[in-house]
Amino acid sequence: MAREQANNNVLNTLDTAKTQWYHFTAVVVAGMGFFTDAYDLFSIANVTKLLGRIYYTEEGSKKPGSLPPNVSMAVNGVALCGTLAGQVFFGWLGDKLGRKKVYGMTLALMVIASLASGLSFGDTPKGVISTLCFFRFWLGFGIGGDYPLSATIMSEYANKKTRGAFIAAVFAMQGFGILVGGIVSLIVSTAFDSAYKAPPYNVDPKASLPPQADNVWRIILMFGAVPAAMTFYSRAKMPETARYTALVAKNAKQAAADMSKVLQVQLDAEQQPTSSERDSNSFGLFSKEFARRHGLHLLGTCATWFLLDIAFYSSNLFQKDIYSAVGWIPPAAEMNAIHEVYMVAKAQVLIALCGTVPGYWFTVAFIDILGRFFIQLMGFFFMTVFMFALAIPYDHWTKKENRIGFLVMYALTFFFANFGPNATTFIVPAEIFPARFRSTCHGVSAAAGKAGAIIGAFGFLYAAQSKDPKKTDAGYPTGVGMKNALIMLGVINFVGMLFTFLVPESKGKSLEELSRENEEVEENGVPATLVSRTVNPI
Numbered sequence: 001m002a003r004e005q006a007n008n009n010v011l012n013t014l015d016t017a018k019t020q021w022y023h024f025t026a027v028v029v030a031g032m033g034f035f036t037d038a039y040d041l042f043s044i045a046n047v048t049k050l051l052g053r054i055y056y057t058e059e060g061s062k063k064p065g066s067l068p069p070n071v072s073m074a075v076n077g078v079a080l081c082g083t084l085a086g087q088v089f090f091g092w093l094g095d096k097l098g099r100k101k102v103y104g105m106t107l108a109l110m111v112i113a114s115l116a117s118g119l120s121f122g123d124t125p126k127g128v129i130s131t132l133c134f135f136r137f138w139l140g141f142g143i144g145g146d147y148p149l150s151a152t153i154m155s156e157y158a159n160k161k162t163r164g165a166f167i168a169a170v171f172a173m174q175g176f177g178i179l180v181g182g183i184v185s186l187i188v189s190t191a192f193d194s195a196y197k198a199p200p201y202n203v204d205p206k207a208s209l210p211p212q213a214d215n216v217w218r219i220i221l222m223f224g225a226v227p228a229a230m231t232f233y234s235r236a237k238m239p240e241t242a243r244y245t246a247l248v249a250k251n252a253k254q255a256a257a258d259m260s261k262v263l264q265v266q267l268d269a270e271q272q273p274t275s276s277e278r279d280s281n282s283f284g285l286f287s288k289e290f291a292r293r294h295g296l297h298l299l300g301t302c303a304t305w306f307l308l309d310i311a312f313y314s315s316n317l318f319q320k321d322i323y324s325a326v327g328w329i330p331p332a333a334e335m336n337a338i339h340e341v342y343m344v345a346k347a348q349v350l351i352a353l354c355g356t357v358p359g360y361w362f363t364v365a366f367i368d369i370l371g372r373f374f375i376q377l378m379g380f381f382f383m384t385v386f387m388f389a390l391a392i393p394y395d396h397w398t399k400k401e402n403r404i405g406f407l408v409m410y411a412l413t414f415f416f417a418n419f420g421p422n423a424t425t426f427i428v429p430a431e432i433f434p435a436r437f438r439s440t441c442h443g444v445s446a447a448a449g450k451a452g453a454i455i456g457a458f459g460f461l462y463a464a465q466s467k468d469p470k471k472t473d474a475g476y477p478t479g480v481g482m483k484n485a486l487i488m489l490g491v492i493n494f495v496g497m498l499f500t501f502l503v504p505e506s507k508g509k510s511l512e513e514l515s516r517e518n519e520e521v522e523e524n525g526v527p528a529t530l531v532s533r534t535v536n537p538i
Helices: 002-016 021-042 044-055 069-097 099-118 125-157 163-193 213-222 225-230 232-237 242-248 252-263 288-317 319-325 337-370 372-391 400-418 421-430 435-463 479-502 511-515
Strands: none
Touching (some): 002 242, 021 069, 021 099, 021 163, 021 225, 021 232, 044 069, 044 125, 044 337, 069 099, 099 125, 099 213, 099 225, 125 163, 125 242, 125 421, 125 435, 163 337, 163 421, 225 232, 242 252, 242 435, 288 372, 288 400, 288 421, 288 435, 288 479, 337 421, 372 400, 372 421, 372 479, 400 421, 435 511
């Protein structure tokens, strides 16, 4: 009872604390990790075509080279494989060692791997690409750890009234990461391309490949280390979250002291748990009790994130192919290699400005008003509508006069992904599970999402390879294959709507109320918190 009284003092103060400067500081510190995550994961799309032209242009060919499908899948997907592994591992470690102890590890790994990716070496094209894939796997591993830790830390710091907005704000930094990735690619490609004007490929295949092209992709990838390094010190200075200290480490006094430092509140919690109290409410992650209380919730968070990421990562990683397929980006034979980077990056920036970034911040503004369930269901619905609207009349959008309409429709799919399930699937797992499983369950849910992203990255490329024989252009997916791929993504979004009904609404509730944190294992169908405690639990 002493422990519960002490913990309740701490937790109630957290739930009712006014929004303070430290909340915004935590958003920036945690959010810069997501800024870096998005930059590193999606900037590869800007340079994939360049890699193909540098390392896979055949001698004597009048057409630009492109990465073979299996190589393209590896370059785009290997970081996602590392992310999946990192989400599970660091999510589990965050519950075992504490959020703070693990938080700095992930950022350091991201800095080192970003720099190493740009320094990828080898005597042959295969050697360079293999080295790049190796470093991007470990980059993804560090990125993976950022998902459960950032979400959990922000949810455990926030009050219940604005918790959704603060977690969403952390995730919204992903939009800025995508945007800045495009801007950096524009700047670097412009700087290297300004003094170089090449003839078309059909005149001289080597002339369209400037010698400085190899520097372009390396600089773009290495820049991802800069924002991560800038926030390393701030992460190291963050205290452990009060909820972890009180509920998992069982030290209410330390939790109160830490909270008093950062939230400018004064709270004394002298009580310490007795040995019998330490054993209460201690069912395991793989127990029947966890399955009864949270099994469907975990299925819901995993399934919705899995389905969302198939569509979201397919659309993001293969934007360049979609733009080429509808003719929005000119054929490669009409551009030198560096200018092609510029064109792909310009398209990414426009989509980010028109749909991606606004969608994230609409979620921040409305998440604590409309609720998680409504926003997620709405997002999946409109993603389904717009995917079918792109796919069914696909030939209509490939005509030159209709390309602006295609861009608008495509941007709307990103808007409703981010003002929808891409944000809510990140938020909800950080709210509905007990503190001692919170980071692990978020990591498992996020890993299910990355499994979907891997399917999206690998499967989309193969699904889109079926080409209209009348329309082929340097290996770009076009025609029937692209149409079928978009239809598949629409169906996937519709199924995501159905699984949303397994996820509870968490708006305006405390984390302990959502997770039933203060309930013990039921006795004869009655929660133990309602049973007389005259006898200590065994």
